[in-house]
Amino acid sequence: MVCYLDNAGTTKMFEQCVEVHHSFSCDNFYNPSALSEQAMGVSKLISKAEKYVLQRLGASEGNVLFTGCATESNNIAVKGSLRSGNWEYVFSAGEHPSVFNISKKLELDGFKVHIVPLDEAGRVDVARLEAVLNERTRFISVMHVSNETGAVNDLVKISNLKNKKCPKAVLHVDGVQGFMKIPFSLRSIAVDLYSFSAHKFHGPKGVGGLYVRNKGALKELFQGGGQQYTLRSGTENVSGIMQMCKALELIDEKENFERVVEIKKIFNSFLGADGLIVKDFGGSPYIENLIFSGVKGETMLHALNQKGVIVGLGSACSSKKAGNRILEKIGLAKDEIISSVRISFNAYMTDEEVEWAAKTINKVYLEIKEKVS
Ligand code: PLP
DSSP, X not given: OOEXXXXXXXXXXXXXXXXXXXXXXXXXXXXXXXXXXXXXXXXXXXXXXXXXXXXXHTOXXXXXXXXXXXXXXXXXXXXXXXXXSSOEEEEETTOOHHHHHHHHHHHHTTOEEEEEOBOTTXXXXXXXXXXXXXXXXXXXXXXXXXXXXXXXXXXXXXXXXHHHHOTTSEEEEEOTTTTTTXXXXXXXXXXXXXXXXXXXXXSOTTOEXXXXXXXXXXXXXXXXXXTTTTTSOSOOOHHHHHHHHHHHHHOOHHHHHHHHHHHHHHHHHTOOOTTEEEEOOSSOTTEEEEEETTSOHHHHHHHHHHHTEEOBOSOTTTTTSSSOHXXXXXXXXXXXXXXXXXXXXXXXXXXXXXXXXXXXXXXXXXXXXXXXX
């Protein structure tokens, strides 16, 4: 048996996307910017796809830029919002490296940057956020759901705060671990930019998007053919966009959410090895951390891998680096961080699969603990 528990890293693509790929690569393969009837047909389908994504985001206005991944969406969001002048830029300390590393670069380049700390549940500390917002705030970036802990930020509260303290500021949300996982609607949240990535919700790799409430607020970053409102020049990944829409069609996020709550309950109920601590920050049911007291997380990852249980050590992009910036920020002790692994579920796992995985985890941990003690 194999049980894949690293779904925050990536998910298995729906089989139905393969047919869509074939159709838009080999049959309806035309360049949407060309002038033939066939090409214009493809262009219309992209416009339709944009409307469909807006609908799934619950947005009543705005546009969607189709990108190559959420890293690109995040870069467009932050860098496209930079302006010269006496402006301030605000980032939560919990951001994914594709946002956080930009904030570090901006500091080096002389921009005024505020990094807002996290509370003990891993969410951005709203009181500390309120304290730094002012009329010079140009841009705020707060992720929807933490890819490390599953902590869910209160976007309603944060957007209300923005409207109160700096209504002209741009609020960007990295929604990679939220979109299609946590039921929400952009209709009730004043978010200006929202990033997402298809491979996190059973779509293909190499396609993502950026919701843009007001196109005029974004600067053009690369020059080219002027596609996608001149904000993302380059021929669109037509097949990727259509496959992403197929994945959206196949997901009912409310149903999936409820199923994952159930899966997590079953999984946790079978974890019982002495010294194994479940670190659930009470946010998204899709993610939790396990602490294997006395044994390195990395040792557990490899040992479990050999038995068919695939887990993660946090952000796939940073998992090769020592330590964990986010777990440190929320006050976990060094030995807890070294001993932790990230578990992330999907809605299509069976009860038997997660029961088997939890029992295997207990067994492997006890065996290794005995050897190292
Ligand atoms: N933001 C978050 C919260 C993520 O979890 C990830 C991927 O792990 C990314 C951004 C980057 O996504 P992509 O792989 O599409 O660039």
